[in-house]
Structure formats: structure tokens, C-alpha cells
Amino acid sequence: MKSKVRILVVDDEKEILRAIRRMTFEIDLEMDYLASAFEAIKAFNDNPYDIIICDIKMPDMDGIKLLTYIKDNFPTTSRIVLSGHVDGNFIFNIIKNSIAHSYMYKPWDNDKLISLLNKLKSARTIAINEDIMEVVGSIDILPIHPNTLKMIKSGYPFDEDDEKLYSILCNDPALALRFIHIANSLNAVLKPSTLSKAIKNLTKDQINKILEDYLNDKNLVLNMVESSDLQIFWSYMMNNKEIIIRLYKHLFDKAISQEYKLIALLFDIGQLMHFEYSNLLKAKEISHEKLGAAILNLWGMPSDLIECALYHNDPYNPNVTNKDLVYLIALSNYINSIFHNREIQGFDWRGILEYFGKEESDFEQIIDTLKMKVMN
Template identity: 25%
Template sequence: MGKKILFVDDEIQILKAFKRLFMDTDYEISVAESGLEALDILGNQEVDLIVSDMRMPNMNGYELLSIVKNRFPDIIRIILSGFAEERIILDSLQKNIAKVYILKPWENNIFIETIDNIFKVENMLKDNINVLKLVKSADELPTIKESYQKIIDEIECNAEIYEIVEAIESDNSIAIKILHVINSSHYGVKTGSIKRAVAYLGLDNIKNIVISSAFIDSLGFDSKGKEKLKMLWKQSFIANRIVSFIYNEFLNKKIPETEMNAGLLSNIGMAFMMYHFQDKYSEIIDEVKNHHTAIVEFEKKCFGTNHQEIGGYLLRWWDIPFPIVESAIYHHEPFHENVINKQIVYVVHIAGKYAWDILKETSLMDLDEKVFLELGIDKDIFEKRLGEVAELNGLFDE
């Protein structure tokens, strides 16, 4: 029997359309005309994925999927919506109440392909024996120190802004990191105020920064290892700035909030492997630098998995928005057939490569120049503009 999908919509004709659409697939389809009916089905049947309309009477899609997330966390959640609910859709994606959203009217082939790809990614993260074996072979997963956990808890419990600001200000280390981010030139904000930084970046982005900082800070390296980690952290920080630079200067739009910090978090898996398998992983990095070996292939050969998959597993475990998880899993393989959020994956791929170049370090990434074509960016103009901006205003100064 194939995967089981529950479609929820108060319009009967739409539910009938879904049944017809998936008739020739291996999926087992159930339908519900309301949130209450959907919850009743979930309480009595196994369901792998739920697709819910946003606008429904009595219980809307946001409320339904929030309940599903709490009661049935293993069920994959998707929003079906029109443009009118843009704010609530964004909130749903940021809080990981839903993995992705599909707009009405949908294209049948793209709809089915999106669901296929979501299952492939989820199955890879949940069932990849080599990832699980590697994570379990580590002495322990890094722990988040109490002050960082307090900030995360305050955000997740919808605490008042002043309480979150106080929690951040109580730890000088994370306060400095957040001010460092907000004062980066691409944000155009110069402030020493944590309150203003929180208001400008938004709570979900603050949470991402806290998680990444907490993870990095929890890794206890020797002096030699600390230098390698410091270099990796610099690369990730610069990559994050390049991501915003590409969106602002070449895609002519603000980076979506669900994708912010994708560059910063893309190499979390590498930091994990660098820490837990220091000597062996140092040999891998030396091999990549000296012989221009593809790092993900060499990692796979040595460990049965790679830092992309490890990073995706950790970010999914931390409940980070799906586009950021995808960027971690596929930033070395931007044209992988499973990619759903193509644009951010392409951008992070570019940013990762040029961040190494800016640091004047041997790149651990092989650039696939086709990403420029897909994004509609002229590579030569991009490189020229990137160099000019870096030189003029210190975009990448630490």
C-alpha cells in the first residue's frame, strides 16, 4: 500500500478533483470537508501527509495544521491556498506548521511532483540508516546552554518582546552575534539596540541565529580544531550575506523570511562531522583541497553519508523551515531532482562557492554555472558587482 494522504477542503468539487488527480498514483486518498472531520479521521486512521485549504468555516487551515503538528508531529503538512492569505501562509511556513504551500489553481503535474519530492526528502531524513548510524555513533548531540535555550523557549511560547529582549541581553555572546548580523551592511540598519534588532529581523530569524550560534558554541574543539571551525563559521556568515546580496541586487526582491539564514545554516552538518570525527574529517578536507575531490562524494565513501544529509537531519530536528532544510541538503547538488525550493538552493550554491573565494581559501564546493542561467544572472556582471560592493563598503568584513 502506498502513502496515505488526507485532503481537507470545504468545497466538495475540489475534493473530487483531488480524487481524480491521484486516481492513477500509488497514493491512498482520504478527504474531509472540515477541520473537525479531518481530526476525527486522523484519530482513527494512519495518515502520512495532510493537505489543507486555508479558508474554511469554524476551523481554518492554520488552526487545523497547528493542532496536527502538536498531536501528530510525524504527519507532513501542506497548505493549499490563494494569494489572499499571504501573511498567514508566511507565518505557517516560518513556524513549520506547514512544509510548503500550493496555490490555487494548481498545475496537476507540479502538484504531484511536489508531493513526490516531499516524501523523498522526508524519507531520506527519517530512514537514512547511515545518517542515523553516524549521529548515534557520536558521543552525544551538542547541547544548547541554558541561556540560549531560554531565548528559544521564550520565542516558542510567544512571550512578550521585552522578555525575549531581556533573555538575549542576559547573554553577551548571543547579543553580540545578533547585533553583528543586524549591522551587516546589506540590512541597512545601524543600531546597538537588541529591541530594534529583534523587531527588524523577526522572532523566527532570531531563533535561527540563536540555534546556529548555540550549536557552534557547544562544540568543544582543541586549538587546531577551533581555527578550522572559526574559518567554517566565517564562510557561513559571508555566504549568508551573499545570499541577501543576490536577492537585493539581482533578483530585485527581499529574501523571504522563511529563507533567511539559509546561508548561515547550510554547513551545520560539516561542523558536526568536523567535531565528532576530527582526525578523519581533517583528512577528508585535505584530500578535497589537494586533489580537488568532490567533498560530498568523498564523505559518502568514508561515512556512508555526507554533511548535507547530516545538516538536513539536524535542521529538521530543530524544526527549521523547510526551504532552509532543503538548502542544507542540496547546496552542493542544486539540480537534484528532489529539490522543491529551487531558487534559494541555487542562490545558496552560488553563495557558498564565492564565500570561500572571498576568504581566499581553497573552495570546498564545485560551482555549477548553470545556476546563473536559471536565475537569469550574468555571471561576469555578478562577480564584478560583488567585488565592487565588497571593496566599497566592506560587505564581508568580520
């Protein structure tokens, strides 16, 4: 295991390299700095880096070509653009085509750039023991449900304020994650944390370009016909979302926030990836929790969501910080397992009930109420 995450910064402006060097001096990262894309390629071929940060406009080879080369030859490397380009469609195409995972503007905010580096470092910490980055680094886009494709076809093209689009996103975690990821990358200052905000961050043209990928590529649609297990899991995942929303109301006596609704939809994305990318995972013992957490972190999702993805089956882990949310999702997942006759064995639901100040008799009532509302 490597002791430090290795980062390469590439920019032909040496004052930029000096500024980043000063900014990251006290961070526990191994940083190298080069002023040429060709030098960067040579450095990668000698000893690949974990993260690359590069400018777009450079004299010998532009950053797009460099990052495309890195993507094709070193897919486990996290790719960040640091550029003065502010054209929304230019940035949109970079992210949509997976040339880069993240985009930062010049002049940059030191705290935000350091935060991004720490998130990417964290993603690799989650993944490094099982080499998950080899898997998540090769994934550009997750496939959607066939019914989602039908709804896209029936409503295409969509407007920015189309309520039908919001409804479609609320019922397909892969498509929701795609929209959130791209919208986050377009707004480095104020990242949208809900689906409605993500839609508002995109133009009508951008929204429909995202959807065109699914309309034009049948490989981006899940094959539900040949996998009964996948059909069962999809139903399980959608029920989980509804249970979380209703259980939150019962435990906290208020409606769940839009931010937490998004977490309810996306926290188990790693399980969906397990079904779709089973060939990549055959020779590796990779848990769906770590797989989901790694890709959510790589794509810049909120820390609460990443924590729920990682610990929803291990809620008592000492690294858990948002116990209210992780315990809520863990308990919801347990209840859902009962409803589907696949009860999670050894789960300490009593400890979570005690944390929320509930009795066992309350739990029986909760299960009866939820089963009637969610499963019927």
C-alpha cells in the same frame, strides 16, 4: 534497507489508538498500537521502531519514563509526545531535555500530525542509506562559539525583548537552531519561522534556562583554539551568510526576508556538525549535506531550509523545488569559495547566472562588490 518506516503509538485510551489508526490508514507506514508502556518496551526490545508516539499520563509507567528509556536505549528512534498537557513549562522541559523531538496537543489536528509523520519519514529517507540517524539521534544540542558564550555571560539574564539576544542568535547557528527548535515545539499551531518570532514565543524564564545549559557546561562550547580548520570554517560560514543577504538584494532588487536570513545562517549546519562530531563520523561515509538535512528535518525546521542544506552543493538535482533559493545559496557558496582561495571545482555558475538573467560581466561586478563589502 527497510521498505517502510515503522511507527509505534502508545496510549492507554483505546479510542485514541482507534482514531489514529483511522487517520493513518492510507499512509504508507507500518503502524503498531499498544496501550501499555511496559508492552512498548518489550516490543522495542524485540524489534526497535523508527518513530514512537506516546501519551504522558498512563497508569503503569508515564510517557516521560518511557521516552527516557527509548532515548537511552534506542537513540535513533524519533520521539513524539501526543498529550493533553498544555502547560508551557512542562512542554518546554520535555523538549529542552531532549526527551522528545516534537510535541503535539490533544485534540490534535489530523493534517498537522500526518505532516509531522511525513517529515520524520523524510528525515529517515535522507539518512537511511548511510545510517545517519545513528548520528543525529545521539545529538541533543550543538555547541556554540566561545565568543557567543562571552556575550551570553555579559548580558545574562536576558529579557524577551532584548535586542542584544537577537544579535547573538544571528551570529551563532548552533544557538539559533536551539531557540528555533524549542520555540517550534512549544507552538504546534503556528511555528515561528524567524529568530525574532522564536524569541517572542519564549518567556524570560525559558530563554534564560536555555542559556544556562551553555553557561554550566564547557563541553557545549566549541574548542576553537585546538582547531585552526574550525576557525577558518566559522569565518567561512559567517561570510556566507552576509554574501547570501547581499546577493539576494542584487538579484531580486529587494531586501531578503527574515525567513531567508535564518536559512542563510543555518543551511550549512551539517558542516559544523562534521567538525564537532568527527569521532562519531570516522567510520561512516556521511556527507555534511545529508547530516545537516537529517537533523534539521528531525528537529522540525522549514522545508526550504532542509532543501538548501541537502542541495546547496547539488543545485541542479531534479528534486529541488525552490530553485530561486537553492540557486542563490549555491552561487553564494561558490563566490565565498573564491574569496577563501578554495574555489569549488566543476561548479556550473554560468547556468545559475542564466537562470537569474545575468551576464558574465554582471558576475565579475558582483564578485568585486561583494568582496569589498564582505571581506573588508
